Amino acid sequence: MNYKSTIGLEIHTELKTKSKMFCSCKNDPDEKHPNVNICPVCMGHPGTLPVINKEAVRKVIKTGLALNCQIPKKSKFDRKNYFYPDLPKDYQISQYDMPFCKEGFLEIGTSTSSAQAKRIRITRIHLEEDTGRLVHPKGEDNSLVDFNRAGIPLMEMVTEPDLESGKEARKFAEEFQLILRYLGVSDADMEKGQLRVEVNISLSKGQKLGTKVEIKNLNSFRTVEKAIDYEIERQTEVLKKGKKVVQETRGWNKTKQATFSQREKEEAHDYRYFPEPDLPTIDLEKEFIQEIKAEIPELPQKKRERLTREYNLDEKVVEIFTFNKDLGEYFEKVMSEFRNWVKEIEIKEKVGKDEFLKLTKLATNYIITDLQGLLGGALVSGEDFLISPENFAEFVTLIYKGKISSKIAKIVLEEMFKTGADPSHIIEEKGLTQLTDTGEIEKIVKEVISKNPKVIEDYKKGKENALQFLVGQVMAQTRGRAKPEVVNRLLKESL
Numbered sequence: 212m213n214y215k216s217t218i219g220l221e222i223h224t225e226l227k228t229k230s231k232m233f234c235s236c237k238n239d240p241d242e243k244h245p246n247v248n249i250c251p252v253c254m255g256h257p258g259t260l261p262v263i264n265k266e267a268v269r270k271v272i273k274t275g276l277a278l279n280c281q282i283p284k285k286s287k288f289d290r291k292n293y294f295y296p297d298l299p300k301d302y303q304i305s306q307y308d309m310p311f312c313k314e315g316f317l318e319i320g321t322s323t324s325s326a327q328a329k330r331i332r333i334t335r336i337h338l339e340e341d342t343g344r345l346v347h348p349k350g351e352d353n354s355l356v357d358f359n360r361a362g363i364p365l366m367e368m369v370t371e372p373d374l375e376s377g378k379e380a381r382k383f384a385e386e387f388q389l390i391l392r393y394l395g396v397s398d399a400d401m402e403k404g405q406l407r408v409e410v411n412i413s414l415s416k417g418q419k420l421g422t423k424v425e426i427k428n429l430n431s432f433r434t435v436e437k438a439i440d441y442e443i444e445r446q447t448e449v450l451k452k453g454k455k456v457v458q459e460t461r462g463w464n465k466t467k468q469a470t471f472s473q474r475e476k477e478e479a480h481d482y483r484y485f486p487e488p489d490l491p492t493i494d495l496e497k498e499f500i501q502e503i504k505a506e507i508p509e510l511p512q513k514k515r516e517r518l519t520r521e522y523n524l525d526e527k528v529v530e531i532f533t534f535n536k537d538l539g540e541y542f543e544k545v546m547s548e549f550r551n552w553v554k555e556i557e558i559k560e561k562v563g564k565d566e567f568l569k570l571t572k573l574a575t576n577y578i579i580t581d582l583q584g585l586l587g588g589a590l591v592s593g594e595d596f597l598i599s600p601e602n603f604a605e606f607v608t609l610i611y612k613g614k615i616s617s618k619i620a621k622i623v624l625e626e627m628f629k630t631g632a633d634p635s636h637i638i639e640e641k642g643l644t645q646l647t648d649t650g651e652i653e654k655i656v657k658e659v660i661s662k663n664p665k666v667i668e669d670y671k672k673g674k675e676n677a678l679q680f681l682v683g684q685v686m687a688q689t690r691g692r693a694k695p696e697v698v699n700r701l702l703k704e705s706l
């Protein structure tokens with residue numbers, strides 16, 4: 212019989228606010244110079260008083276609402292007392308028994324419909340302040356401390372132990388990150404430490420849960436998945452040998468691709484929590500919560516379902532447009548341009564559903580492959596991006612109508628990307644229109660034939676790729692302006 216793994220996550224997120232949690236210091240995670248964004252409040256000088264950052268509260272509640280949490284009417288801050296060199300006050304203002312959000316859930320699933328999704332319960336989401344950062348200069352026997360980070364609003368989300376594998380945990384964390392980005396509450400960049408995932412994992416056979424092991428300092432989603440899978444294997448081995456799993460905190464060794472013991476659990480920490488005497492209890496008014504609720508945009512899962520329903524897109528494409536939010540929005544703008552265009556010509560030529568699907572497919576292919584290639588990581592919402600959705604729709608329409616070949620399309624798109632000009636203009640100016648005059652193509656065909664007697668011989672001996680070579684030659688001569696099918700036909704006729 213196999214052991215069942217029970218996994219819970221704790222995720223800390225630095226919120227994107229202008230100022231810190233309890234003072235007006237700048238919240239700038241990119242500040243390289245140490246100890247510039249500090250003041251007597253976040254340094255815990257005697258006589259100073261904290262002031263609650265309302266925007267941080269809004270962002271926590273927004274996250275809670277997006278994760279189906281209950282928002283209690285009353286909430287308060289508490290002091291969590293402990294000593295560490297990166298904690299200037301010797302205590303952290305956090306929330307103990309009255310967090311802003313509790314009892315929510317997030318559904319994770321592979322499919323674009325929520326029917327097969329698994330519900331992961333969320334215990335609570337609370338707000339606290341971040342600590343400073345210790346720096347250990349190489350080869351020196353001292354440590355330095357940078358307090359720029361001290362007092363930055365930090366949101367902590369805790370799940371129930373509803374996860375069962377590394378893959379599930381990774382999926383949950385990735386979806387959580389995506390939701391935070393949709394909500395605009397944080398950039399949630401793991402490499403920058405804006406999103407920190409901690410894992411609690413235990414193995415058991417019966418109803419009774421096994422000994423809990425904590426894994427910390429995981430700096431990518433891949434690592435989260437790998438560390439959990441490694442722990443499941445390691446703990447299974449320990450238990451199979453009849454030994455006991457030690458309750459401890461473990462880290463991840465990247466070189467060894469293994470977890471390692473960091474410290475065994477001494478006694479449970481006594482943080483001597485008590486209500487923060489310098490801050491009032493918070494009464495959350497209904498209107499305030501309604502206002503925040505109204506600001507929540509369409510969330511990733513809803514978007515997946517809608518994109519599938521409205522545009523008949525493949526699961527892979529849906530995932531790309533959901534993950535790259537602004538690329539998805541651009542795609543939808545292009546599609547709405549098509550709708551206008553289709554309406555215009557519908558009366559004359561009747562554009563059927565299949566035709567519309569063809570247009571959609573062309574547009575997605577060019578956006579995902581060619582456009583993303585040109586962007587090279589930049590965003591379509593960026594200032595330097597010049598192609599309007601209208602021009603992009605026209606561009607795709609020209610390909611759809613056979614006015615330009617795929618080869619010419621590449622040239623046109625590159626030019627659009629550089630200058631922002633509209634595609635018809637580029638085609639005209641550069642003389643890239645499709646060659647429709649068969650006489651002209653025939654002339655080139657004859658020329659190519661006379662120049663390649665050896666290839667003609669090969670072709671007559673039955674070598675199929677000889678013909679392909681000749682088509683290529685003619686296409687090159689016309690600079691890609693001839694239709695390959697026409698060239699093919701004319702060549703065969705002449706041979």
Ligand SMILES: [Zn+2]
Nearest residue numbers: 234236250253
């Ligand atoms: Zn400050």
